[in-house]
Amino acid sequence: MLDILVIILVFLLKSYATSTNSFSTVPGLKLPISRATVVPPDSLHLIVTPEAITFDNVRIVEFTQSPSTLGSDSPAYEFKSEDLDEQGLRVVPLFDALTRAREKSELLRAKSKARDASGNPLPFNGAIAIQADKRIKYDTLRKIMYTAGAAQYGTFRLLALRMEQ
Numbered sequence: 304m305l306d307i308l309v310i311i312l313v314f315l316l317k318s319y320a321t322s323t324n325s326f327s328t329v330p331g332l333k334l335p336i337s338r339a340t341v342v343p344p345d346s347l348h349l350i351v352t353p354e355a356i357t358f359d360n361v362r363i364v365e366f367t368q369s370p371s372t373l374g375s376d377s378p379a380y381e382f383k384s385e386d387l388d389e390q391g392l393r394v395v396p397l398f399d400a401l402t403r404a405r406e407k408s409e410l411l412r413a414k415s416k417a418r419d420a421s422g423n424p425l426p427f428n429g430a431i432a433i434q435a436d437k438r439i440k441y442d443t444l445r446k447i448m449y450t451a452g453a454a455q456y457g458t459f460r461l462l463a464l465r466m467e468q
Contacts, residue, residue: 332350332352332434332436333436333437333438334434334435334436334437334462334463334464335437335463335464336463336464336465346428346430346431346432346458346460347359347401347404347430347431347432347456348431348432348434349431349432349433349434349447349451350434350435351433351434351435351436351439351443351444351447352436353366353380353436353438353439354366354380356394356397356447358397358400358401358404359400359404361400363396363397363400364382364386364394364396364397365383366380366381366382366383367380367381367382367383368380369381379440381443382394382443382446387446389453391446392446392449392450393446393449393450393453394446394447394450397447397450397451398450398453398454401431401450401451401454401456402454405427405429405454405455405456408427409427412424412425412426412427427455428458429455429456429457429458430456430458430459430460431451431456431458431459431460432460432462433447433448433451433459433460433461433462434462435447435461
C-alpha cells in the first residue's frame, strides 16, 4: 500500500507545474482560444478591452464609441483623436507609459549585480505580454503594437486561453 502512495506522490510531483506569472484579467474580457501549451515567460502586461487599455494595472487610454455604431447591439470603439500622433499610428499615453517602464527597467538593470560576460549590465529585453479581447479590431491592435515598437519593445506575446482537451 505504501508503494502505491509513493508512486502517486511521485507522479503528482512530476506533473505539477508552477509559474511565476500572474496574468490577471478584467471582467468581461473575451480572450481567443489557443491549443498552445507553452507558458509565457514573465514580462510587462498590457490589457486591451473594447473600452480601454490598461498597463501596469493603470487604465491609461479610454476609447470612445464610434458615432456610426451608437445605439447598435455591437458598438465599436476607437481612439480619441488627441491620443494619436504620427499620422494616427502612435498612441501617445501608451507610448509615454511604456517609455517610463523601459527607463525604470534600464535603471534597475544598471544597478543590478547581474552582468553579461563583458561586465556590462544586462540589456533591456523589450518583451511585452498583450492580453487583447477577441472583439478588438486589427487596426487598433496594429496601432498598439506600433506604439510598443516605437518605445523599443520588440517582442510581443499575445495571450490566449488554453483550450481544455
